[in-house]
Amino acid sequence: MTEYFEVHERDGAARLGELRLSDPVTTPALADPFLADAGSLWAAERTVPDGDEGALTVLPHRAFPAGTRDEVRESFAVDHPAVEFPSAAVVDSETPRDVGADAYVLADASGFVGHGEAFKEAIVAAKDALPADTALVLSGVATPRNVALLAYAGVDLVDATLARTKGTQGMYCTADAEHFLEDLEELPCACPACAKPRDEFTREDCADHNVNALRAELRRVRERIRAGRLRDYIEGQTRHEQWLTAAFREFDDQWGYLEERTPLMRDAEVTAATSETLDRVEIRRFADRVTSRYQNRFTDQPLVLVPCSATKPYSDSQSHGQFHDAIQWRGHTVSMTSPIGVVPQELETTYPAQHYDAVVTGDWSEDEIGFVSEVLRRYLERNDYSRVIAHVPEDGYREICERVEANPAIDVPFEYTCVGHPTSDESLGELNAALQGEPAYSKREREHNTVRALADYLLGDGAGDDLFGGPGEADIRTTGRYPKLQVWGDDPDAGREGEPGEQLATMVPQYGTLSFTIDGARRWVESDAPTKRVEIDPFVPHGSVLAPGVVDADDDIRVGDEVVIEGPKAFAVGRAEMSGPEMVSSTRGVASEVRHVDET
DSSP states (O other): OOSSEEEEEEETTEEEEEEOSSSOEEESEEOTTTEEEOOBTTTSOOOOOOOOTTSEEEOSBOOOOTTOOHHHHHHTOOOOOOOSSOEEEEEOSSSOOOOSOSEEEETTHHHHTTOHHHHHHHHHHHHHHSOTTSEEEEOSOOOTTTHHHHHHHTOOEEOSHHHHHHHHTTEEEOSSOEEEGGGOSSOSOOSGGGOSOGGGOOHHHHHHHHHHHHHHHHHHHHHHHHHTOHHHHHHHHGGGSHHHHHHHHHHHHOHHHHHHHSOSOOSSOEEEOSGGGGGOHHHHHHHHHHHHTOOOOOTTSOEEEEEOOSSSSGGGSHHHHHHHHHHTTSSEEEEEETTTEEEEGGGTTSTTTTSEEEOOOSOOOHHHHHHHHHHHHHHHHHSOOSOEEEOOOIIIIIHHHHHHHHOTTOOSOEEEOOOSSTTSHHHHHHHHHHTTTOOOOOHHHHHHHHHHHHHHHHHOTTHHHHHHOOTTOOOEEEESOTTSOEEEESOTTTSSTTSSSOEEEEEETTTTEEEEOHHHHHHHHHSSSOOOEEEEOSSOOBSEEEGGGEEEEOTTOOTTOEEEEEETTEEEEEEESSOHHHHHHOSSSEEEEEEEEEEO
16 A cells, blocks of 8 residues: 555556655656665665655665576565555566555566567566556666656656766767767757866766756656647657667557556547557547447438548538538538548547547558558448448548448448549539438437437447437437537426426537436436446545545546446546546545535
8 A cells, every 4th residue: 555656647658646755756757866775685684774754765675687587586585564654665577566665666677678578568567466556666777768668658767877877988868869979079958967068078977968868858758748748759759769669569569558548538639640640549449439339320321421621520620511511411421531540420529539630641651541441341340321422532532432342341332422622513512412312310310319429439339329218219308509418318307497307418529528417327327338337435525536435446447437436325427537447456546536426
């Protein structure tokens, strides 16, 4: 149980934490100023130090190098005493274990930092074995060039040992390179150590500069975490060294590790600037949910595929306004886009569909074409349409449609209505003509299908019908103007005078999600829709639920998820601030904010 470390913000596996010393430290950070080492038991017997709240004390330890046999580790294992001061325990990546410390130092870091796959395996193993609300420390491996990746992987504390050593050896370090000091005609830095003529700059100064550069890079990383933009930085930063690129890709392949730790939604824009964007959790999660949870309910209309727009949400753009004027609700509009794939009109505000910005050149890479083709194929295999009207231009879009049309698993005819530019008069005329005779769906049908689709996306396959009734069986009413819809139960006797029943939920246009009321939460738990539950101790939460009060939580809860909070004295609904596994294993921090609560 940690008393001195708490996570405040999360950006994937990276965390912004607080080490609660007498002078609090925001992590990720350099540990040198406050780290006190009680010493190695290999050299001599050590007594447990008194410790104090001004330092993080590394308890007496035996470090094992990489490759040490298990029987040796077991024979010389250290029993860590329970202490009442900020403490760190030395463990290794082969056998990490929880001993009740506030931080854990991986002793064999030098054996895996520098090798992409080994680094990924070591960090994932440590994170799986150690409590979520403890700090992970790597010593002797951090440089200005690699520390952003260390933080991205989940490392909270580093030291300046390697950076300083490189300086004394005449290696000048920056965030993107390492230079032999003798090769530099001028110093590419303006830190205090570099504020002297080049011919007076010594190796001691170089060591000081390297530490300054490491400290500056950590500041940059912390700001990126605060903004939810560390991934954008990492996509460029890891290209400066081969092993960083390899490790970055290894973590992208470790879907479970990153997905569990990545918020469902956030304010930060997703910048689609590299091919690695296609591997981002937010992108893959959206594509997976659209092709495994979303259900098309506009069964009487054909599918109309249109290109995306720079303006988000798409319906606010001039081009999509022109598409709408031609379609007139006679077809189900789905936008095609890289890097997301396909976006049904009901999900156009759902994160990250209105929160990304892509580099537009007019040319599609093979990776983009392959990804969007696969998403469209899976979408059409899941959803039934009488035909597909592809109102898309030649470059990229048309090739994707033709690939999918040619797939033997797709048994639906394609029609192409774009002549030159999609918004040309001739193209729009062809689109209008292709929809002649098709029935138009009503505003009520569109609004009901939108809230059902959001429930599918957020809660699981079939959740929309379970919660709100299927097409033709709706037991809800919607009020308000899209995208600020309110959902009400269709029971006039249940609401206040003039209202259509009890309010169940509100659509949140900022993220394209649903925010449930108490009545909505009760309907949710009574339905067959998958429920995200947090079980708490016998108390009535107000404002938030702290992790120590959580008894149990569903494993599939992610930061940003809508959750039902239940305990012997309360029934509440709110939004998760931790993943389900983190709620259960943490002893500090806010597990969930609470929006509405009833005493029971």
